[in-house]
Structure formats: C-alpha cells, structure tokens
Amino acid sequence: MLPAIHLKKEDVSNTFHQHLGTEKGNNDPQYLTEAARNHLREKFVQSQLAITGVNFAIADTGAIVVCTNEGNADLGVHAAHIHIACMGIEKIIPSTQHLGIFLRLLARSATGQPITTYSSHFNKPAAGKQMHIVIVDNGRTSQLAKPDFRNALKCIRCAACFNTCPVYRRSGGHSYHTTVAGPIGAILSPNMDMQANADLPFASTLCGSCTNVCPVKIDIHQQLWKWRQTLMAGGYGGVSKKAGMQLMATVLARPALYRFAGTMARKMMHLFPGLLKNKNLNPWYKQRNMPAPPKQSFREWYKKNNA
Amino acid sequence: MSAREIMLKRIAEGRPALIPLEVTVSPVESTYPGLIEKFSEVLQGIGGEIKVVNHISFVDEYLYHIEAKGNRVVNCMKGLERPSELLSGKGQASDYENVFVACIKGTLGVAENASVWVDEGDMVNRLLPFICQHLVLVIDAENFVANMHQAYQKIDTLKSGYGTFIAGPSKTADIEQSLVIGAHGPRSLKLFVIEQ
Numbered sequence: 001m002l003p004a005i006h007l008k009k010e011d012v013s014n015t016f017h018q019h020l021g022t023e024k025g026n027n028d029p030q031y032l033t034e035a036a037r038n039h040l041r042e043k044f045v046q047s048q049l050a051i052t053g054v055n056f057a058i059a060d061t062g063a064i065v066v067c068t069n070e071g072n073a074d075l076g077v078h079a080a081h082i083h084i085a086c087m088g089i090e091k092i093i094p095s096t097q098h099l100g101i102f103l104r105l106l107a108r109s110a111t112g113q114p115i116t117t118y119s120s121h122f123n124k125p126a127a128g129k130q131m132h133i134v135i136v137d138n139g140r141t142s143q144l145a146k147p148d149f150r151n152a153l154k155c156i157r158c159a160a161c162f163n164t165c166p167v168y169r170r171s172g173g174h175s176y177h178t179t180v181a182g183p184i185g186a187i188l189s190p191n192m193d194m195q196a197n198a199d200l201p202f203a204s205t206l207c208g209s210c211t212n213v214c215p216v217k218i219d220i221h222q223q224l225w226k227w228r229q230t231l232m233a234g235g236y237g238g239v240s241k242k243a244g245m246q247l248m249a250t251v252l253a254r255p256a257l258y259r260f261a262g263t264m265a266r267k268m269m270h271l272f273p274g275l276l277k278n279k280n281l282n283p284w285y286k287q288r289n290m291p292a293p294p295k296q297s298f299r300e301w302y303k304k305n306n307a
Numbered sequence: 308m309s310a311r312e313i314m315l316k317r318i319a320e321g322r323p324a325l326i327p328l329e330v331t332v333s334p335v336e337s338t339y340p341g342l343i344e345k346f347s348e349v350l351q352g353i354g355g356e357i358k359v360v361n362h363i364s365f366v367d368e369y370l371y372h373i374e375a376k377g378n379r380v381v382n383c384m385k386g387l388e389r390p391s392e393l394l395s396g397k398g399q400a401s402d403y404e405n406v407f408v409a410c411i412k413g414t415l416g417v418a419e420n421a422s423v424w425v426d427e428g429d430m431v432n433r434l435l436p437f438i439c440q441h442l443v444l445v446i447d448a449e450n451f452v453a454n455m456h457q458a459y460q461k462i463d464t465l466k467s468g469y470g471t472f473i474a475g476p477s478k479t480a481d482i483e484q485s486l487v488i489g490a491h492g493p494r495s496l497k498l499f500v501i502e503q
Contacts, residue, residue: 004481004482005484008483009482009483009485012482029482029483029485029487030485030487032482033479033481033482033487033489033490034489037489037490037491040491041404041491044400044491045400045401045404045438046400061464061465063464063465069477069478069479069490070477070478070479070490070491070492071437071477071490071491071492071493072490072491074433074434074436074437074471074492075434075437075438075491075492077433078400078432078433078434078437078438079400079434079438089314089318094328096459096464097332097456097459097460098332099455099459100332100454100455100456100458100459101332101455101456103455103472104420104455107420111480113353113420113474114349114353114419114420114421114474115417115420115422115455115472115474116474117353117473117474117475117476117477117478117492118437118471118472118473118474118477118492119422119471119472119474120469120470120471120472121464121469121470121471122468122469123464123465123467123468123469124468124469125468126427126432126433126468126469135311135314137310137314137317141314141317141318141321142317142321144317144318144321144322145317145320145321145322147323150321150323
C-alpha cells in the first residue's frame with residue numbers, strides 16, 4: 001500500500017518531468033496521475049507477459065483473487081498472453097464463501113474503503129492464453145515451524161499496523177531495509193535472516209497499537225518482544241547492546257553505586273560537555289540537542305525539601 | 308526432491324495440530340431499509356453514478372448520444388437496439404485501446420460496498436471493463452443483496468474462467484495520499500438499474 005509515501009508530490013513531479021516530459025513544476029496529483037496513466041497504458045497494451053501477486057487463493061476451487069483500486073493488475077493480465085501469479089502458502093483460505101469475510105477485512109483495514117475497486121477472481125486462463133501460479137516458500141515453512149512466531153503467517157498485508165505504528169509513521173518504509181516494512185515486517189524479517197534483521201524488533205516502542213488494529217489478530221507486539229529474547233539469546237544483539245545491558249543491570253541493582261554513578265555523570269557532563277556533544281561518541285546527539293545537566297538529582301532535591 | 312516436495316514435507320513437519328474448520332460462514336442479516344438506496348449512497352461516496360430507470364431503452368438513448376458525438380461505444384448486452392457495435396468475438400488489446408464507453412451487464416449488486424459482480428460470459432473479453440475510458444453497467448432491480456456473505460451465496464464464481472466485483476471507477480492515492488479518480492482503469496462508472 002502507498003509505495004511512494006516517502007516522496008513529496010514535488011519529487012514525483014521532478015521525476016516525471018525528467019522521464020515522461022511532464023510540465024516542470026506542475027505538482028497537481030490529478031495531472032501527474034494522468035501522465036502515468038497515459039504512459040503506462042502503452043506498456044500494458046504492448047506487454048506479452050504480466051506478473052501479479054495474489055491476495056487470496058481458494059483451497060477447494062484452485063481459484064485466486066487479486067485486488068486493486070487502480071485496475072493495473074487486470075489491465076496488465078488481460079492484455080498480455082501469459083499471466084504469472086506469485087503467492088506464499090499463507091494466502092490460501094478454505095473456500096469461496098470465506099472471501100465474504102476476507103474481502104471485507106482487507107479494504108476496511110487498508111484504506112477504510114468498503115471494498116477494493118476491483119476484486120478479480122481467476123479460475124482459469126482466457127481461451128488461448130496461459131496462467132501460471134507460483135507458490136513461493138521464502139522462509140514461510142520455517143516460520144510455520146516456530147510456535148511462537150507462526151501466527152504472523154495469518155497476515156493479509158492490509159497495512160493497518162503500518163498506518164497506526166508511531167515508528168513507521170515517522171520513519172517510513174525504507175528505514176526497515178526489508179521487503180515487508182512496518183511492525184509485521186519486523187516480526188517476519190528476523191525469520192529470514194537473524195543477523196541482517198536483528199535491529200528491527202528493537203526499533204519499536206512495544207505500545208501494542210499494531211496488535212490492537214490487526215484484523216486477523218496477530219500478536220505483533222508480543223512477537224516483537226519474543227524476537228528480542230530470541231535474538232539476544234542467539235548472540236545477534238551486538239557486543240555494545242549486551243555490555244550496556246549488563247552495566248545497567250549492575251548499576252540499577254545497587255542503590256549506592258547508582259547514586260554515585262549519578263553524581264559522577266552530572267559532574268562529567270558539567271566539566272566536559274564536549275564528551276556528550278561529540279557526534280561520534282554519542283549518536284543520539286546527531287539529530288538532537290542535549291538538555292543542560294541538572295545540578296542535583298531528584299533524590300537530593302527531595303531530601304532537601306522534605307527534611 | 309523437487310521444490311514442491313520439499314515445501315510440502317516441511318509444511319507437514321512444521322504445522323500445528325489441525326483443528327476442525329468452521330465450514331459455514333454465519334449469515335449477516337441486512338439492516339438496510341432499502342438495498343438500492345444503500346447501494347446508491349455508497350456508490351456516490353466512491354465516485355460512481357447510479358440511475359434507476361424503468362426501461363432498458365434509457366440505456367439505449369444514453370449510449371446513442373455518446374456515440375453521436377463521435378465516440379466509440381462497445382456494447383456487450385443483448386436487448387439494446389441503437390449502439391452500433393455489438394461485441395461478440397474476442398480481440399487483442401490493441402483492438403480495444405480506443406474504446407470510449409463499454410456497456411456490460413452486471414449479475415448482482417452488493418449494497419454494503421456498491422460493488423457489482425460481472426461474469427466473464429457477460430463481458431465478452433476480460434479486458435473490456437478495464438481498458439474502456441468509461442464503464443456503463445446495467446443491472447436488474449431485483450438482483451441486489453445486502454452484503455458479501457449473501458453475495459457469495461448467490462453468485463457462481465466457477466460459472467466461467469473469470470469474474471470480478473467492480474466498485475466504482477478506478478482510483479489511486481499514490482501521490483501524497485490525494486485521491487485521484489481514473490488511475491489505470493475507467494475514469495467513470497455509471498450504473499443503470501432497470502426497474503420493470
């Protein structure tokens with residue numbers, strides 16, 4: 001959903017001006033969409049082969065359902081000679097009557113529409129044409145074998161968890177560096193590659209908003225929390241995170257040490273402000289200002305004022 | 308072992324214990340006072356137009372006026388007299404590229420989401436409802452249901468090789484989430500309801 005949400009209409013306008021020859025500086029979405037329509041129509045009509053995804057596959061009929069608002073899937077497929085539809089095993093639902101539930105869920109949870117503009121049911125290719133369905137594993141059977149995480153395979157890719165996530169809404173899809181972004185991507189991707197995607201389950205507030213809006217009731221924030229434990233136990237957390245956690249545990253468990261550390265930290269911040277404001281030593285400071293160090297701790301203030 | 312065998316084996320090994328399937332989807336009763344009224348309200352909300360008429364000759368008249376202005380009108384319905392091009396054979400994409408209006412019979416209207424089920428048998432060529440600039444659908448007044456649960460009890464999705472629910476004109480919000488009507492498919496959708 002909304003693949004170019006990180007771009008402003010000015011960016012789209014510049015790209016279109018450069019490649020499609022649209023008017024420079026015309027940022028009107030209506031005008032830009034019209035330009036894309038005319039350009040892509042030619043490609044649709046000339047193409048011999050069309051590749052689509054699949055929204056739902058029906059076990060007892062072998063049919064597939066593809067949903068779009070633009071009509072791009074249908075235009076592409078029906079104009080071409082060969083249709084290749086790619087899907088994962090989790091797209092399969094038992095029977096046609098269950099579509100009544102899933103088609104409602106999909107559009108309502110994605111954009112708030114009552115249904116997508118086109119919900120197309122493919123049983124077989126048109127006369128003289130070809131239709132191929134490719135079922136891709138890509139980590140799904142291994143996710144299925146993990147009792148803590150298999151629930152994530154219920155996902156219907158509505159993106160409701162994206163729309164509600166305070167992290168996604170600020171950072172956008174590219175910050176997830178994976179095919180599926182957002183909260184659901186953060187629990188699917190570590191299954192594919194724990195090393196490469198170890199950062200994702202930690203980049204969450206665990207507020208639970210994703211779980212709350214999920215129409216197929218995936219326990220997303222619980223799985224984020226479980227992935228953190230799995231990743232740390234497997235040694236994918238990184239040395240600094242592990243050392244930092246150990247240091248915190250030691251300090252927080254000893255009140256005297258905690259008080260001493262606090263006093264020292266305030267002194268250091270006061271005497272050597274450059275240490276904290278060094279962007280190499282303190283990545284936090286890269287996009288933020290540090291507050292002025294307080295003169296005393298809350299404990300000291302409380303003791304003084306309530307003696 | 309082939310990729311298919313490996314996948315099936317891994318699924319058999321990794322899947323949880325099976326539980327009985329709830330076979331029937333419980334019906335959802337309609338609370339709409341009038342199905343066509345509800346349909347009409349939703350359709351207008353998603354950018355479509357609806358016209359309730361008492362005879363199919365109104366559709367004839369409408370298409371004739373569009374054609375008279377020099378536009379290519381393609382008709383897939385029996386019972387219309389005036390539009391010249393009655394489509395029966397299959398063609399290629401390039402044959403339909405310049406179709407301005409296509410007129411197709413709808414099987415069933417769903418009030419809750421203003422979608423219309425269109426079967427391949429009625430569209431002659433699967434491409435037609437998508438490649439035309441403007442789409443006209445025609446449906447009988449008695450062929451409306453309240454919701455998707457009822458719709459799937461009425462339609463036969465296996466009647467032909469393909470069928471689709473169409474709800475309004477094509478649209479997109481890909482550029483800064485501004486809604487634009489007329490993405491890749493038709494720029495408008497007009498539904499005639501024939502009330503005999």
